[in-house]
Amino acid sequence: MPTISGVTQQIFGRKPGRGLLLTGLAIILAFVILAVFAPWIAPYGPTERSVPSSLAASPQPPDRNHIMGTTELGYDVFSRIVWGTRIVLYVVAFSAILSMAIGVPLGLVSGFYGGKLDRILSMVMDSIYAFPGIVLALAVASVLGPSPTNAAISLSVVYVPTFFRMVRGQVLEVRESLYVEAAEALGYPNTHIMLYHVLPNVAPTILVVFGLAATDAILTEAGLAFFGLTVSYPSPDWGLDLRVGLRYLDQGAWWATLFPGIVITLLALGFALVGEGLGERYAIRTER
Amino acid sequence: MSLVHEVIVVSVLLSVRGLKKYFVQGGGILGGEKEIVRAVDGVSFDVKRGETLALVGESGCGKTTTGRLVLRLLEPDEGEIIFDGVDITHMSMKELRPFRRRMQMIYQDPYASLNPRKPIGEAIAEPLIVHGLAEKEEAKEQAMKMLERVGLTPAEDFYDRIPSQLSGGQRQRVVIARAMILKPEFVVADEPVSMIDVSMRASILELLKGFQEEYGLAMIFITHDLSVARLVADKIAVMYLGKIIEYGPVDKVLRDPRHPYTAALATAAPSITMRRRKRLDIKGEIADPRNLPSGCRFHPRCPYAREDCASREPELREMGDGRLAACHYPLEEGFLKRWLKG
Amino acid sequence: MESVVRLEDVSVHYYTFTGVVKAVDRVTLDIPRGEFVSFVGESGSGKSTLALALLRLVPPPGRIVSGRIVFNGMDLLSLPEQKMRELRGKSISMVFQDPMTSLDPVRKVGEQIADVYIEHGVTTDMEEALKLAREALEMVGIPGDRVNYYPHQLSGGQRQRVLIAAAVALKPSLLIADEPTTALDVIVQAKIMDLLEDLMKELKMSVILITHDIALAAERSDRIAVMYAGRVVEYGPVDAIIENPLHPYTRGLLESAPDLWGEKRIKGIPGNPPDLRNPPRGCPFHPRCPRRFDPCDKDEPEYVKVDDRIVSCHLYTR
Numbered sequence: 001m002p003t004i005s006g007v008t009q010q011i012f013g014r015k016p017g018r019g020l021l022l023t024g025l026a027i028i029l030a031f032v033i034l035a036v037f038a039p040w041i042a043p044y045g046p047t048e049r050s051v052p053s054s055l056a057a058s059p060q061p062p063d064r065n066h067i068m069g070t071t072e073l074g075y076d077v078f079s080r081i082v083w084g085t086r087i088v089l090y091v092v093a094f095s096a097i098l099s100m101a102i103g104v105p106l107g108l109v110s111g112f113y114g115g116k117l118d119r120i121l122s123m124v125m126d127s128i129y130a131f132p133g134i135v136l137a138l139a140v141a142s143v144l145g146p147s148p149t150n151a152a153i154s155l156s157v158v159y160v161p162t163f164f165r166m167v168r169g170q171v172l173e174v175r176e177s178l179y180v181e182a183a184e185a186l187g188y189p190n191t192h193i194m195l196y197h198v199l200p201n202v203a204p205t206i207l208v209v210f211g212l213a214a215t216d217a218i219l220t221e222a223g224l225a226f227f228g229l230t231v232s233y234p235s236p237d238w239g240l241d242l243r244v245g246l247r248y249l250d251q252g253a254w255w256a257t258l259f260p261g262i263v264i265t266l267l268a269l270g271f272a273l274v275g276e277g278l279g280e281r282y283a284i285r286t287e288r
Numbered sequence: 289m290s291l292v293h294e295v296i297v298v299s300v301l302l303s304v305r306g307l308k309k310y311f312v313q314g315g316g317i318l319g320g321e322k323e324i325v326r327a328v329d330g331v332s333f334d335v336k337r338g339e340t341l342a343l344v345g346e347s348g349c350g351k352t353t354t355g356r357l358v359l360r361l362l363e364p365d366e367g368e369i370i371f372d373g374v375d376i377t378h379m380s381m382k383e384l385r386p387f388r389r390r391m392q393m394i395y396q397d398p399y400a401s402l403n404p405r406k407p408i409g410e411a412i413a414e415p416l417i418v419h420g421l422a423e424k425e426e427a428k429e430q431a432m433k434m435l436e437r438v439g440l441t442p443a444e445d446f447y448d449r450i451p452s453q454l455s456g457g458q459r460q461r462v463v464i465a466r467a468m469i470l471k472p473e474f475v476v477a478d479e480p481v482s483m484i485d486v487s488m489r490a491s492i493l494e495l496l497k498g499f500q501e502e503y504g505l506a507m508i509f510i511t512h513d514l515s516v517a518r519l520v521a522d523k524i525a526v527m528y529l530g531k532i533i534e535y536g537p538v539d540k541v542l543r544d545p546r547h548p549y550t551a552a553l554a555t556a557a558p559s560i561t562m563r564r565r566k567r568l569d570i571k572g573e574i575a576d577p578r579n580l581p582s583g584c585r586f587h588p589r590c591p592y593a594r595e596d597c598a599s600r601e602p603e604l605r606e607m608g609d610g611r612l613a614a615c616h617y618p619l620e621e622g623f624l625k626r627w628l629k630g
Numbered sequence: 631m632e633s634v635v636r637l638e639d640v641s642v643h644y645y646t647f648t649g650v651v652k653a654v655d656r657v658t659l660d661i662p663r664g665e666f667v668s669f670v671g672e673s674g675s676g677k678s679t680l681a682l683a684l685l686r687l688v689p690p691p692g693r694i695v696s697g698r699i700v701f702n703g704m705d706l707l708s709l710p711e712q713k714m715r716e717l718r719g720k721s722i723s724m725v726f727q728d729p730m731t732s733l734d735p736v737r738k739v740g741e742q743i744a745d746v747y748i749e750h751g752v753t754t755d756m757e758e759a760l761k762l763a764r765e766a767l768e769m770v771g772i773p774g775d776r777v778n779y780y781p782h783q784l785s786g787g788q789r790q791r792v793l794i795a796a797a798v799a800l801k802p803s804l805l806i807a808d809e810p811t812t813a814l815d816v817i818v819q820a821k822i823m824d825l826l827e828d829l830m831k832e833l834k835m836s837v838i839l840i841t842h843d844i845a846l847a848a849e850r851s852d853r854i855a856v857m858y859a860g861r862v863v864e865y866g867p868v869d870a871i872i873e874n875p876l877h878p879y880t881r882g883l884l885e886s887a888p889d890l891w892g893e894k895r896i897k898g899i900p901g902n903p904p905d906l907r908n909p910p911r912g913c914p915f916h917p918r919c920p921r922r923f924d925p926c927d928k929d930e931p932e933y934v935k936v937d938d939r940i941v942s943c944h945l946y947t948r
Contacts, residue, residue: 015647178395178401179400181361182402185392185393186415187389187419188415189385189418192418196403200406201404346815455903485672487883487899487903489896489898490886490897493896514890515888516888518890518894519888519894554890556819557816558819558848560848560884569817573815574815
């Protein structure tokens with residue numbers, strides 16, 4: 001069993017990729033704190049009219065009470081970003097975990113046993129993989145209908161092949177290693193070898209892919225939100241706010257698009273850094 | 289059913305007859321000639337309980353492939369492998385499982401043959417649990433004892449370490465411990481000390497010898513190093529291009545070889561006590577196994593080859609002193625002694 | 631005695647994530663001109679790092695942190711990089727362990743040898759360079775028409791010969807061979823070592839052989855330097871070292887080597903090699919030494935001259 005100190009050593013120890021990993025984790029942690037403590041951090045509710053109704057017809061620029069300005073309906077941009085973190089993290093985490101839960105076992109079995117099953121699975125996964133992610137996600141989400149959970153499911157469809165391909169590739173490599181032959185020589189059954197000797201050795205790859213998929217998922221989620229496929233306005237979601245803000249950009253209301261844009265990029269950067277850091281640490285090359 | 293139990297002392301534990309393994313290379317989508325590599329090409333030998341047979345030869349001679357074949361880690365193309373009177377040549381993986389307990393492998397590269405993420409104590413305990421010989425606690429206890437036994441003391445300090453936290457010699461001790469915890473009857477040790485630092489080889493060989501005596505282990509010891517073979521083996525089989533070319537008691541073969549190739553190997557090996565010795569030089573390098581020479585496979589390199597060596601393939605035959613050689617014109621008895629005197 | 635290389639207090643450290651590794655630790659010795667000198671040691675003894683230091687090719691995170699390497703009167707460590715580059719391959723050459731990875735698989739071996747002549751400005755004409763390459767191949771016992779072969783068309787021993795041909799193409803005064811035969815079989819090994827000896831005489835070179843095999847070193851060298859934990863623990867003429875090893879590690883190493891013609895048992899040295907990030911106090915060998923006494927775990931032994939040998943051991947410091 002990995003001990004607590006073992007895990008902290010893994011993350012904080014002086015090893016390659018430490019800087020990237022720590023920065024990435026700090027960014028993600030910051031957003032998690034925003035999401036969890038939203039009621040205390042956000043000065044207003046997400047759909048609370050926070051300015052006098054006389055001013056509510058047009059977006060107001062940042063001032064002392066509204067550090068990121070307000071929207072045309074008088075919503076506080078900063079508060080909406082804080083509340084919106086909940087939706088974004090939910091969709092991203094759900095989709096990354098779901099695609100991992102499906103892609104990893106399939107890749108493991110496919111790479112380990114090979115044969116017909118492997119060929120069929122590879123073909124299916126490759127054809128899904130060939131679609132541009134955002135197009136595929138949009139198509140699936142439109143069929144399923146708008147909701148955060150449906151958005152997460154449609155994102156999973158995009159990332160299952162990513163997990164599958166990377167895990168399968170690694171399994172093929174590990175399968176050739178001497179310690180797997182040694183396990184066979186010791187008379188271990190296949191399932192045992194797969195779970196206790198192959199899986200632990202592809203685990204770092206899975207973490208790296210998790211980082212990459214999550215990064216991509218944030219951007220794609222913003223895309224889905226942009227088209228109203230996660231929540232419906234006025235519920236807060238960064239991608240949706242971006243689109244609504246866009247309408248007022250020509251009136252000079254830059255704050256309603258800039259700040260949602262920044263947080264989307266920042267959170268994506270956080271996951272990307274974690275992925276890169278892990279990749280550097282375990283010397284894993286990723287094909288994208 | 290008879291009430292009288294007959295005690296049959298079967299001293300031969302492993303018997304290999306006419307073993308062959310061919311690999312096919314090339315012939316892919318891009319075309320290209322299909323080439324057949326005759327890695328092991330008709331090998332026969334017996335190993336008795338408690339006895340060590342050294343398989344020696346240069347790289348590409350088929351010694352490692354032979355070792356993996358007898359353990360059924362590779363599928364043989366021809367021949368039979370009889371283990372303790374049972375033909376295991378064509379058994380399914382499932383049927384083999386009880387036999388896997390009784391035969392083990394020790395690899396050249398201890399680091400590569402250990403799961404890099406598995407604590408070594410667990411790696412040693414694992415065979416007991418998987419084969420249903422012990423519960424977790426009991427297995428751990430036995431693994432602890434095994435760690436002590438192979439000199440990784442104190443065992444509690446070593447149990448949770450992963451392979452990268454050990455030295456090469458210590459890793460090989462782990463590999464040996466893992467193989468020995470099932471109390472096997474037979475082990476294939478493939479160059480077990482060639483990647484170990486010189487100063488630690490003695491202790492590793494000592495360890496193997498200890499287990500051999502305790503369990504009455506039969507052992508195939510694969511090595512390219514004749515001087516190591518001499519230390520550990522009772523019998524020796526010298527391989528060349530997939531065939532055994534000389535076989536017999538180790539001292540006889542190494543001190544008084546009858547095959548010119550054995551003599552060449554023996555005089556080429558660096559030695560501290562015989563620094564200025566006369567070498568028996570042979571031409572060129574080992575032939576391409578995809579394109580074997582006709583007749584005797586060794587004839588293009590042999591300093592004593594005669595015309596018919598290129599057309600007739602020699603069989604392994606009795607030399608009249610309990611040793612076999614595959615040569616039409618074997619060296620005379622006492623050749624090497626006279627050669628070294630000059 | 632004139633020396634081709636003199637090492638003075640040379641240290642090489644690797645700055646890794648987990649600490650500083652003292653791969654070579656204050657090595658001082660003279661390599662006489664025209665001799666065959668072997669550096670013998672086990673893994674982690676620093677022998678390969680020392681060879682790289684001689685060419686100033688220690689890869690990062692390693693660095694030569696101190697000392698002087700005097701080669702033909704010049705201190706290599708204070709030469710500008712440009713000058714050092716000219717020396718490499720011309721005055722000091724190196725042959726590595728694995729002939730397959732040192733050769734470019736998609737270029738003909740003749741061209742790869744011809745490169746040496748062109749890079750060092752012997753000629754600018756490829757035709758001329760290829761002619762020289764042909765001669766170089768013949769010098770190492772490969773028929774000249776094989777200039778047009780690709781590496782994969784040659785056997786392991788022939789590939790090593792090609793590398794040796796490239797290394798001696800410009801008749802260097804020092805050839806460093808780092809485990810040149812470890813990947814080869816014994817019969818080929820013997821012939822490659824013969825070739826090195828012949829070239830040494832023919833070209834009046836000095837040869838430094840880096841090896842883990844003390845028997846190979848004993849057969850071929852004039853002098854042996856035994857390394858342990860980054861230190862040269864004993865250095866002297868081969869006969870003296872083989873017949874009467876002074877350092878307990880040298881003795882242990884000799885008794886550890888199985889010998890086809892010697893005793894039918896080997897002894898070995900108890901314990902494990904030291905962790906160079908955290909070497910033992912005093913003499914680095916003391917935890918494994920059968921003859922350790924009072925000062926061994928406290929003070930590091932200085933180099934002592936005993937007859938024509940130097941040894942670093944407290945048994946001889948007083």
